[in-house]
Amino acid sequence: MALPTVEVRIPTILRPYTNNEKVVSADGESLSEVITSLNTNFPGIGDRLLENGELRRFINIYINDEDVRFMGSLAAALKTGDSVTILPAVAGGRM
């Protein structure tokens, strides 16, 4: 059976890796597999997201707008049609 295909939204700072594409597709049943798939298509991007096999501290990744750190992090499950958004951590609102 084919792996799920998801769309991944790339932040401006990482677009040099994706030929300036804002949205790219990737395959995988888990976030970890999706990142591996991204890195195969866009070499080097994986290192910007991961450090020692973990999500980098200042990177937030969301599956359908929910933070993956509360969904199993790299083990978070994906299905076809899911949307993955990568964003740098910011000082939030109403400060």
Add this chain to the structure above:
Amino acid sequence: MTRYESLEASLGHTPLIGLPKLSPKTTEGAPRVRLWAKLEDRNPTGSIKDRTAIAMIDDAEKTGKLKPGATILEPTSGNTGISLAMIAKVRGYKLVCVMPENTSVERRQLLEMWGAKIIFSPAAGGSNEAVRLAKEIAVENPDWVFLYQYGNPANTLAHYQTTGPEIWEDLPEITHFVAGLGTTGTLMGAGKFLREKNPEIAVIAAEPRYGEVVYGLRNLDAGFVPELYDASILTRRFSVGAQDSVKRVKELLEVEGIFAGISTGAILHAAIGIANECIAAGASAHIVFIVCDAGWKYLSTGIYSNDGDADVLEGQLWA
């Protein structure tokens, strides 16, 4: 008791309002899912930040950091600055705010009205840049008192001692607490209190997702996570964009008559998502969410008019 010795003394004890029309409909006999709004615009300067500001100033006075006539420094996109400005005015302090230049005009006017001095940080850096610049200014001006809401335990403590207990007193049946994630003070403080009362209560964060300008030039290695943040307090965390936030703010206005600021739309969006999940799971729920402030300060964005579009918020720090 609704008589108070002063404006400051009227802080907190804000109403918890049921949303009979916006709560999802359930068939008769099925478990009920109810939404409750805690109206924090009913605080002295009209936002939840009055709790944080008064607690930080009280703490700095108690520990001797803040002496009569001193200058307070704070990075703020508006509400904390407005709260601090009012209290500083009344208690005789000076206030310098470091604020991103892409915030609404009303917020600047309110700050200046209470006598605060504003130093603008570049739009492109968003709040991160305001925090960075404020830390730099703090080093250059060691005699100024840097309260720093992102790392000041008095911020979390204010919500642990007031917001959390108020909710618990009004609605011990609470199953979910949903609030905005900025300094993280509300969620860390009230969330921790509620969890201690009942470990089953889910604590849910809604953070605003801004337009690309705000994230644009950000270096991934120089990101920012508030010192107060403790992920173990949270159950789930959602990122909500301007379109969804504006849609919900209008819904709250049209369906329940509540006039809230834009960031509340992001929180309501997460709360309604949770409500729908509870319905699907056949579970009853009492979902409390925070209305951070009213919409007055955001009228100039035009989003409240009938054809008001969230696109105007692109590049703005709308929450």
